[in-house]
Amino acid sequence: MNNFNNFSSLSSRRQFFKFAAIASTSAIFSVALQGKKIPGAIGLRPRSAIALSGTPKAIAKSSSLQTASNNSTVRMGVVGLSFYRVVGGVVQNVLESLGHQVEIMEGPHAEIFPVLGQEDLDMLVAVWLPTGHGPLFEEYGTQATALDPLYEDAQFFWGIPNYLPDDIQSIADLTRPEVGAQMNQVIQGIGPGAGITRLSQEIMSRYNLEDAGYSFRTGTEQEWVGAFEQEVEEDNGVIIPLWQPQYLNQAYEIRRLDDPLGVFPSPDRCSLVVTQNFRDRFPSNTLETLNRIALGVDAVTEMDYLTNVEGLSPREAASRWMEQNQALVQSWLSPSS
Secondary structure (H helix, E strand, O other): OOOOOOOOOHHHHHHHHHHOOOOOOOOOOEEEOOOOOOOOOOOOEEEEEEEOOOOOHHHHOOOOOOOOOOOOEEEEEEEOOHHHHHHHHHHHHHHHHOOOEEEEEEEOHHHHHHHHHOOOOOEEEEEEEOOOOHHHHHHHOOOEEEEEEEEEEEEEEEEEEOOOOOOOOEHHHHHOHHHHOOEOOEEEOOOOOOHHHHHHHHHHHHOOOOOOOOEEEOOOHHHHHHHHHHHHHOOOEOOEEEEEOOOHHHHOOEEEOEOOOOOOOOOEEEEEEEEHHHHHHOOHHHHHHHHHOOOOHHHHHHHHHHHHOOOOOHHHHHHHHHHHOHHHHHHHHOOOO
């Protein structure tokens, strides 16, 4: 098990991202890594969490749960970003409390959504609708259903460090020559297929930012974080395509830029997605319990911060949050009649 306690430097943060996934730590959970890569899906990582050796108190207290047989395995896909991993940790804890084993497949948007479409997953964590993942869900989610929201007020935006001059308030301001001269004009994004990537490419076009000297490039999560942090460490100008919930909003003072052309949409809702195969295979109680999970933007941001700044694994962060919010968790597991 890798030591993520020393988390103050950029290099240690990058090392964390290299290994972070929905996996338990040896002190709390027992995890076996299994499975085969799907041909052509280079970024997909099969994982299987087989045995739960320690249960969050919020779950362990529940004695009236209708449980599935121990060989009732849920194939759960997780979009490969840290804020989805912590939500996956919550969902995995809940599923295991109901008696299910959980096999996890993680990958970037462009690779995990096609697996959902092939129904090689029972569920996916998670989808932003109607805009963020709308095109992907329309193409690959025809046999899937989005459950009630895990959180609402899911937003996309561009931001800059708050130490930059106060007169930079809008994306349109970026086209001013004196502003461009202060900025790293290479805008680092995350992977293709992500909603923020698609919308950022539209921002580039609508605001004529290439004519002003800017370029946008896609990359990994660690490249995206690293590009931002490197510039901030040197008090340089940098533009970050961002969203909420995301731990950087808590870790840094980031000024959201106005979008006068209205490219970024109204807030989305984020939901778990289950396939028809899930509905056919698993007890109705499992679906009903998953449908009651409600987290909120602040909770996901907090858990994401715990993994990326305090060095907890996503599963540890989820378990800590659940133990600190036992009444809410119990309302999912044992709703009052």
